[in-house]
Amino acid sequence: MGSFNALSNESLLMATVLIAMAVIVSYQQKMRLELEILHSALRAVVQLVVVGYVLHFIFGADHPLFTGGVLLVMLISAAINGGKRGEGITHASWIAGVSIGIGAVITLAILLGANVLSFTPYQMIPVGGMVMSGAMVAVGLCFRQITTSFKSRQQEIQIKLALGATPMQACKAILRAALIFSLQPTIDSAKTLGIVSLPGMMTGLILAGMSPMEAIKYQIIVIFMSFSTISIAIAIAGYLSCRQFFNAKEQLILSDS
Amino acid sequence: MASHVSFEDISLTVGDRQILRDISFSVEEGESITIIGPSGSGKSTILKLASSLVSPTGGIIFFHGKPIESYAPTEYRQRVAYCFQQPYLFGQTVRGNLAFPFTMRGRSVDTKRIKELFDLFHMDLDLLEKSNTELSGGEMQRICLIRSLLFAPEVLLLDEVTSALDTENTEWVEQGLMQLHKEGLTLLQVTHNPEQSVRMGQRRMTVKDGLITDCEVLHGEL
Numbered sequence: 057m058g059s060f061n062a063l064s065n066e067s068l069l070m071a072t073v074l075i076a077m078a079v080i081v082s083y084q085q086k087m088r089l090e091l092e093i094l095h096s097a098l099r100a101v102v103q104l105v106v107v108g109y110v111l112h113f114i115f116g117a118d119h120p121l122f123t124g125g126v127l128l129v130m131l132i133s134a135a136i137n138g139g140k141r142g143e144g145i146t147h148a149s150w151i152a153g154v155s156i157g158i159g160a161v162i163t164l165a166i167l168l169g170a171n172v173l174s175f176t177p178y179q180m181i182p183v184g185g186m187v188m189s190g191a192m193v194a195v196g197l198c199f200r201q202i203t204t205s206f207k208s209r210q211q212e213i214q215i216k217l218a219l220g221a222t223p224m225q226a227c228k229a230i231l232r233a234a235l236i237f238s239l240q241p242t243i244d245s246a247k248t249l250g251i252v253s254l255p256g257m258m259t260g261l262i263l264a265g266m267s268p269m270e271a272i273k274y275q276i277i278v279i280f281m282s283f284s285t286i287s288i289a290i291a292i293a294g295y296l297s298c299r300q301f302f303n304a305k306e307q308l309i310l311s312d313s
Numbered sequence: 314m315a316s317h318v319s320f321e322d323i324s325l326t327v328g329d330r331q332i333l334r335d336i337s338f339s340v341e342e343g344e345s346i347t348i349i350g351p352s353g354s355g356k357s358t359i360l361k362l363a364s365s366l367v368s369p370t371g372g373i374i375f376f377h378g379k380p381i382e383s384y385a386p387t388e389y390r391q392r393v394a395y396c397f398q399q400p401y402l403f404g405q406t407v408r409g410n411l412a413f414p415f416t417m418r419g420r421s422v423d424t425k426r427i428k429e430l431f432d433l434f435h436m437d438l439d440l441l442e443k444s445n446t447e448l449s450g451g452e453m454q455r456i457c458l459i460r461s462l463l464f465a466p467e468v469l470l471l472d473e474v475t476s477a478l479d480t481e482n483t484e485w486v487e488q489g490l491m492q493l494h495k496e497g498l499t500l501l502q503v504t505h506n507p508e509q510s511v512r513m514g515q516r517r518m519t520v521k522d523g524l525i526t527d528c529e530v531l532h533g534e535l
Contacts, residue, residue, distance in 0.1 A: 212403040218364055219461065220391030221417050229404070306386035307366055 072097075115177045123177045127184045131157050134192040138293075141196030144203040146300040151293050152199075156191040159289035163187055163281045172277055183281070186257070190282045191289035194238045198290045199297060201234035206301050213301075213308050223302040224295075231294050238290045246279050255279075316378065317342045317468055317499045318363055318393065323372035324523075325358060332358050334523045335372065340468070345500040347514030349507060355523040356503040357398070360470040363501060364395035394466035398473045400453035402445040407456055411441065414463045423463075430459040434489040451482030458486065462493070469493070471502035475509065487513060 075097045082089040114122045135153030142148025164184060167173040173183060206213070209230060216226035224231075249255055254262075257278050261271035301309055319339035325332045333355045340346050348356045361367040362374060365381055374381045381389055402410050408422075415422045431438050434455045440448070448456065454474055461469065469490070475483040491513065494500050504510050510517050511531055519527035 209403075211397070211399070211401050214366060215397060215401055215403065215457075216413070216417075217366060217386075218390055218395040218397070219414055219417065220387045220394075220464075221413075222387055225417050305365070305368055305382070307368065 123180050126181050130188050134188045138192040138195040142199035145297045151296045152195050155289040155292035159191050159285040160187050163285040187285040191285045194286040194290050195293045197238035198234050198294050201237045202297050205230040223306050227298045231298050242286050319375045321373050323369045326370045336525050340501050343497050345494050345515050347510035347517045348503045349510045350520035354520045356520050357472050360472050393468040394461040395470040396461050396474050400457045407443050408441050435485040451478050468499040
């Protein structure tokens with residue numbers, strides 16, 4: 057088993073050639089994305105350096121309050137970003153925060169209870185980040201699907217309400233379709249794991265010198281926790297966001313009225 | 314006869330546009346009222362308000378003498394059914410559409426009741442197994458009516474339901490509705506057709522610019 061070579065700053069600088077290639081492609085194809093590529097690369101470097109220092113401090117301090125604080129910042133960030141996909145849904149960021157938070161807490165509690173994880177910054181922060189980012193993407197997809205469907209299927213909802221259905225009965229088909237749509241990428245990616253791509257955590261552990269068999273065990277846990285967090289988060293987000301389209305009189309709040 | 318549904322000083326304003334202006338009328342139990350008037354006069358809005366899919370910005374709507382807000386919305390809408398102008402079938406199949414009112418109530422599908430209504434509206438029971446896309450406009454509209462009538466509502470609100478139908482389909486729909494009316498169904502229907510308003514209404518209201526400008530007694534009985 058080869059060990060992982062620590063990167064020198066010089067090597068990292070050499071790797072910037074890779075960004076230059078993206079800039080060249082953009083220039084040659086007249087995509088006019090050169091500045092944006094440079095800006096995003098620079099921003100990624102600055103963000104990662106800052107996060108590196110913060111994590112270095114927090115890992116060193118190894119205090120539950122700091123660990124919890126970082127998880128909370130991650131959750132707020134996931135809520136704000138997930139909420140941006142919910143344009144047209146009242147309180148979208150709150151809904152994203154509550155759903156991602158509940159999903160992550162349940163999943164992490166099970167992993168902690170089963171002694172798969174311990175409440176140390178080394179474990180909680182990367183694992184918490186993984187589950188929350190996965191849930192954020194899925195909740196965003198769920199929001200988009202729901203807002204699109206409520207616009208395009210207003211007549212169906214009105215008819216079902218007129219038949220005497222409750223709001224949730226009237227939008228059950230929309231909710232179900234949105235949940236399938238937002239869980240599908242997780243199912244697809246689980247199906248192709250190891251065939252199309254070696255997943256990030258497993259790659260990282262192998263690069264760090266862990267045996268592939270050990271790395272696989274961790275990756276299996278990551279897949280299972282993704283399913284759990286994402287399923288819980290989209291179920292809550294889907295239900296709460298559908299409710300926002302109805303008023304207290306169980307009338308559809310029309311998007312163009 | 315007691316008032317089944319009554320509007321008292323109902324107005325509706327959306328943005329800065331006043332759609333209905335302080336209108337009042339009553340529909341008696343077992344009565345059939347037709348509403349005519351030019352496009353955009355507020356006819357369909359009256360039905361939307363009566364169905365409780367929209368609330369007025371002023372006034373009170375009563376059902377059996379009590380404000381409709383005192384009923385649970387689901388209960389009220391199951392008793393006061395509303396059939397839209399454009400026939401719309403959701404999902405994939407006719408059976409799915411007709412099963413919805415049953416599953417919504419946690420009941421199993423009553424094929425006997427479906428057959429009764431199919432017979433009433435001159436429909437072949439084989440249509441039950443068809444997909445929505447295989448139906449003609451007339452068949453779709455009759456399926457929509459049957460979907461609203463499966464649990465025998467007390468009041469049926471109809472919004473120009475025959476406007477896109479040919480003479481034969483219109484006749485079948487009218488015959489079926491008049492039969493149900495004879496059995497006690499209260500009808501409140503908007504129509505663009507003056508002859509139909511006379512054929513089907515015991516009273517006829519004319520709506521213009523959000524006001525009831527005329528209310529004629531046409532027949533004591535139909």
